[in-house]
Amino acid sequence: MATPDVAAAPAVPATVPAGSPSADRARYDRATAHLDGPVAVVDLAAFDANAADLVRRAAGKPVRVASKSVRCRALLERVLAMDGFAGVMSFTLAESLWLARSGLRDILLAYPSADRAGFAELTADPGPAAAVTVLLDDPAQLDLIDATRAGDAEVRVCLELDTALHLLGGRIRVGARRSPLRTPEDLAAFAELVQLRPGFRVVGLMAYEGHVAGVGDRVPGRPVRSRLIRLMQSAARAELAERRAAAVRRLRQVAELEFVNGGGTGSVESTAAEPAVTEVAAGSGLYQPRLFDNYRSFHGRPAALFGQPVVRRPGVGVVTVLGGGYPASGAAGPDRSPVPWLPPGLRYDPMEGAGEVQTPLLGAAADDLLIGDRVWFRHAKAGELCERFAELHLIEGDRVVHTAPTYRGERKTFL
Structure with a gap:
């Protein structure tokens, strides 16, 4: 199910100056x-220039394109044809299966799913099962998948690390409420549980620091707030880099990781600079919506x-x-x-x-x-x-x- 031809993107798109x-x-x-x-x-000139800038900021690490931020197959295919981009970060299981059957590969479903019909389809067909990696962070999710299995296709699993910054002994939390897996030992214990379950294999780790990647640090007309955001993000980057590295070291003792994913449009440089991270995710920066105007770094x-x-x-x-x-x-x-x-x-x-x-x-x-x-x-x-x-x-x-x-x-x- 191919999309209609669209004007081909340059292999290495050049930055195009903005017009008035x-x-x-x-x-x-x-x-x-x-x-x-x-x-x-x-x-398209702006789209390609934005893509080139994301690749530049990633400094040699592949950029996994977030489909949630694009939602157009022709443009997903366009950006994936550019040097520096590899793989898709999807947002639902149904979308992941559709993209896989459309010919895309290396699809990371970045959010847990309760789509029983989707898991039945995934486990019944080795093709999509090999192309799609699902995100898990709870034993009940394993039970849901097993209860809906329609075949013996192996399920590729990515675990998610909670990236929130905890201050004052945990009394203050900064960051999205996502995974319950916060420490290296949390991850390792869950990974061991997954590895022991027939039909599942841990292949990756994701750690999305939304409080850095999705919060602009240059709020118009709010200099004090902007300064506080920069201080928070500096502390968050330092804490997470240390904890993410420790998590990867511990997890590699349990599973053979194919990738460690992190970041987003607003944190490409800092996330890519971490040795433990093998790829960064980005998508919003391709369209450059208004909420992404408030960054100093790009x-x-x-x-x-x-x-x-x-x-x-x-x-x-x-x-x-x-x-x-x-x-x-x-x-x-x-x-x-x-x-x-x-x-x-x-x-x-x-x-x-x-x-x-x-x-x-x-x-x-x-x-x-x-x-x-x-x-x-x-x-x-x-x-x-x-x-x-x-x-x-x-x-x-x-x-x-x-x-x-x-x-x-x-x-x-x-x-």
Whole structure:
């Protein structure tokens, strides 16, 4: 089940200088003039430049692309064809099996699953079973898989290390609540249990430091907060590097590890610098959504945007666009809303925000917009944009060179 051909990526993509906002807006408008909005686009020059920068930051270690942040098979295949990328980090078992049957290999399912039908399919077919590695951190997950087995295919297992930073003797926790496996001995004990269970084999370790990789350290207008984040992240990196190295040493006494995965777009350099880590994960940096603007260590180019048509002009300094209320997941707040990007100078009405059906936008730039003109937005997160659109129009220069279906466009609703 191959995707349609898409313009090939360069083997080693070169960094392409960003154009001015007005030039980019003109290009996107010309490229999509034949399309009715709302419309979603990916600027391939920016996408390729961002990919090249991720590879540069990884300093020779392979980058495993996070499918959750891309959600378009054509673009997954594009980035996997580039030097420096290897393997996929998937987000559901159903998606993992679909990608494996589509021809992709080396798929790490980075979240535990309770998909009984999926595990029956995985254990019944040696092909997908060899391509997919599942994440486990609890004996009950082993029981669930065994209870649904439909064959004797070996299940490849990755364990997850809890990366949260504990302060004041554990009274303060900084980091996502993920795995219960925190110490090297926790991992080793669970690995021994897995290895003793027929039909399972430990092949990898994952340790995702979301409080470093997913939290910007340069918050606009918040210098004190930014400083505190940098102090926290410095302490977290030092603590985790020591604990992750100890965990890998102990785990290698129990299992033959094929990979040790860590990091994310915001921590590529620091994670790749750890000798114990063999690969880093990244995905959001390909699209460069707005939440990833707040880092000192790198500056990506906005590559994924969506355009909403102007449908009303209620008065001076205000226009109304169709829809646009596409909030991102996470703790609710203004930073989870898309940002009006082009033309510059537009902002939300604080009493209405981004609306389900219509969105008023304020600012002097509104007076230069006519009915039917397009306002370009950036989503707060990366792949979640693809849950709102069936297709992405891929742009080179000022023309659409391919239209690629998103997961939704391929009638795949994984979450």
